[in-house]
Amino acid sequence: MIKIARKNLTGWATTLAVLFMFIQVACDLYLPTITSDLVDKGIVLKDLSTIWHDGAYMLGVAAIGLLAAGGNVYFASTQAMQVGEKLRQQVYHRVLRFSSKEINDFGDSSLITRSTNDIVQIQNVMVQVLRMMLQSPIMLVAACVLAYIREPRLTRVFLISLPILAVVVIIVMYFAVPLFKSIQKKTDRINLIFREGLTGVRVIRAFREEDREQERFKRANRDYTQTGIKAFTLVSFLFPVMTLILSLTNVGIILLGSQLIANMTMQVGNLIAFMTYATQIMISFMMLSMIFVFVPRASASAARVNAVLEKPISVADAPQDDQVKVDPDTPASLDFNKVNFRYQGAEKLALHNLNFKVHAGQTLAIIGGTGSGKSTLVNLIPRLFDIESGQITINGQPIKKLSQHDLHQLISITQQKAVLFTGTIRSNLQFGNENATDDEMWHALEIAQAADFVKEAGGLDAPVEQNGTNFSGGQRQRLAIARTIIKPASVYIFDDSFSALDFKTDAELRLALRKDPQIQRTVTVIVAQRVSTVADADLIIVLDEGEVVGQGTHAQLKAENKTYQQIVDSQIQKGDEERASRTKKD
Structure with missing residues (x-):
C-alpha cells in the first residue's frame, strides 16, 4: 500500500x-x-x-x-x-x-x-x-x-x-x-x-x-x-x-x-x-x-x-547499447540456426535442433501431427517465447538484438484462433495498418477471399460484434488474414489459419498470395494440417514430437520421407493431389 x-x-x-x-x-x-x-x-x-x-x-x-x-x-x-x-x-x-x-x-x-x-x-x-x-x-x-x-x-x-x-x-x-x-x-x-x-x-x-x-x-x-x-x-x-x-x-x-x-x-x-x-x-x-x-x-x-x-518479464529487450536496427532495404529472410526450446519446468525439449533458412519470395510450410510443435515454432519468430539455445534471425539480424517494437514491425501474423474486436471491419483492418486507405483494405480483402461477404454485410463500416460472433468461423479467419496482409512486413505468418476454409477457397487464397507483388518480396510461413495447403510451398518442414524429421519440397518428401508419406496417404486423394499440382503451376 x-x-x-x-x-x-x-x-x-x-x-x-x-x-x-x-x-x-x-x-x-x-x-x-x-x-x-x-x-x-x-x-x-x-x-x-x-x-x-x-x-x-x-x-x-x-x-x-x-x-x-x-x-x-x-x-x-x-x-x-x-x-x-x-x-x-x-x-x-x-x-x-x-x-x-x-x-x-x-x-x-x-x-x-x-x-x-x-x-x-x-x-x-x-x-x-x-x-x-x-x-x-x-x-x-x-x-x-x-x-x-x-x-x-x-x-x-x-x-x-x-x-x-x-x-x-x-x-x-x-x-x-x-x-x-x-x-x-x-x-x-x-x-x-x-x-x-x-x-x-x-x-x-x-x-x-x-x-x-x-x-x-x-x-x-x-x-x-x-x-x-x-x-x-x-x-x-x-x-x-x-x-x-x-x-x-x-x-x-x-x-x-x-x-x-x-x-x-x-x-x-x-x-x-x-x-x-x-x-x-x-x-x-x-x-x-x-x-x-x-x-x-x-x-x-x-x-x-x-x-x-513487478512480475519479471521473461521476454525483454536487449540493453539499448546492444540493440540493432534493420535496414528497410534489406532483403527479407528467416533463418533458424540450431534452435532448441523448452517450456518452463519441462524436462523434455519442445523443439529440438531446428535448422532451416528461407529468403524473400519463398514460402515455408510446416506440417505435422497434433502436438508436434508447429504453433510453438511460429510463436518463436515474434518472440512470444524465448529460445533456450541457438539463434533466430530475420533479415540477417538476430531477433534478440531487435527491440520488440522493431521486431513486431517486421512480422505480421494470423494466430490459430481468429480474434476480432468490437467495432467495424474498417477498425479491425486498421489494427494491421492504421493508415491504410480504402483501396488497400479492399485489396487485402480480395486476396483473403473476403470482399464478397464484406460487401453483402454493408462494406468496410459493417459492424463487428464482440469476438466477431456475427460472422462464421471461415469469415472470421478470412478477415483476420486480410488484417495480416494489409500490414507491411518482411515475414507473414499464417498459423493454421486456413483450417476453416474449403479446398477451393484455400487454393484461391494461396494463389492470390503468391501473385501479390507485396507478398512476393517477403517470406511467407504457413502452418497447416492439410497436405493440399502446403504442397506448393518452396520448403516444407515435417515435425514430429518437436524434431524435424523431413525438409524439402512436396515431391521430394513424398518420394523420400516416411512421415510425410503417411500424412499424404491418410489425407490426400488423387484428385486433391492433382488439384494442388495445378494450383502450383498456375
Whole structure:
C-alpha cells in the first residue's frame, strides 16, 4: 500500500487533503471548549451577550470545520479515484507486455480480478487513509489530552472502557482479517467459472452439462457468500458493541461528574466538554478499528496488484547499447540456426535442433501431427517465447538484438484462433495498418477471399460484434488474414489459419498470395494440417514430437520421407493431389 501510495498520489493534492483534515480536527476539538465557556459563563450566569457571542463563535468554527471537511473529502476522493485510474492503466500496460508465460502464471480470471476488484479495494482504503486513518489517531490522542486537561478525575472511566474496546477489536480482527483476505481468492474462483461458462457455453449445451456447470458455479458462489457473511457479520458486530461501550462510558462519566458537581469541585461546562471529548475518543477508536479491519484486505489486494506490476518479464529487450536496427532495404529472410526450446519446468525439449533458412519470395510450410510443435515454432519468430539455445534471425539480424517494437514491425501474423474486436471491419483492418486507405483494405480483402461477404454485410463500416460472433468461423479467419496482409512486413505468418476454409477457397487464397507483388518480396510461413495447403510451398518442414524429421519440397518428401508419406496417404486423394499440382503451376 505504501509503495502504491508513494508512486501514484499527487503531492500537492495529498498535502491539501491532510491540511484540510488538520483544520477539521482542530475545529472539532475546539468546539467543546467553546461549549464549556458558553454553559459556564453564559447559561449558568444568565449572560445573554456571552451566549450570543459564544454561539456566533461556535457557528463560525463549525462553518470552518465544515468547509475543511468538504475540502478534505474532495481531495481525498479525487486522489483515491486517480490512484485507481493510474493503477488500472499500469496493470493493463504491463499485461500487454506479458509473454504467454506470465499470463499463464497468473491466469486470465485472476488478472481480471486484480485489475478490477482489487484496485477498487485499494481505492476505498485510500479514501479512508486520507480521511479516517490520519484523522482518527490525531483526534484520539488530542481528545484524550484535552479531556485530561479538562478533568483528570473523570479519565478513570477510560481505564475501563478503552481496554474492553481494544479486546473486542482485537478479537474481531483476529477472525475477520483472514476472511477478508480469502474473499479475493474466492472472487478469482467465481470469475474463472463464470468466464469458462461464457466462453464454453456451446460446449456446455452440446454435452448437456448445464446442470453440472450451474451446480459448480452455485458452490463457488455459496462459498463466497458464506465467507462474506461471516466477515461482514463480525465487522457489523463492532458497531452495537461500541455503541454499548460508548453509552456505558457516558453513564460512568455522568455518575462521577454529577458527584463532583454536587461537591462543587467541577463546573457543568467541564462535564459537557468532557462528555463531548469522550464521544470523540470512542468514535475515533471505532473508526481506527474499522480501518484496521479493512486495511489488511486492501493490503492483500495491493500485494496482488504489485505482483502484476513487478512480475519479471521473461521476454525483454536487449540493453539499448546492444540493440540493432534493420535496414528497410534489406532483403527479407528467416533463418533458424540450431534452435532448441523448452517450456518452463519441462524436462523434455519442445523443439529440438531446428535448422532451416528461407529468403524473400519463398514460402515455408510446416506440417505435422497434433502436438508436434508447429504453433510453438511460429510463436518463436515474434518472440512470444524465448529460445533456450541457438539463434533466430530475420533479415540477417538476430531477433534478440531487435527491440520488440522493431521486431513486431517486421512480422505480421494470423494466430490459430481468429480474434476480432468490437467495432467495424474498417477498425479491425486498421489494427494491421492504421493508415491504410480504402483501396488497400479492399485489396487485402480480395486476396483473403473476403470482399464478397464484406460487401453483402454493408462494406468496410459493417459492424463487428464482440469476438466477431456475427460472422462464421471461415469469415472470421478470412478477415483476420486480410488484417495480416494489409500490414507491411518482411515475414507473414499464417498459423493454421486456413483450417476453416474449403479446398477451393484455400487454393484461391494461396494463389492470390503468391501473385501479390507485396507478398512476393517477403517470406511467407504457413502452418497447416492439410497436405493440399502446403504442397506448393518452396520448403516444407515435417515435425514430429518437436524434431524435424523431413525438409524439402512436396515431391521430394513424398518420394523420400516416411512421415510425410503417411500424412499424404491418410489425407490426400488423387484428385486433391492433382488439384494442388495445378494450383502450383498456375
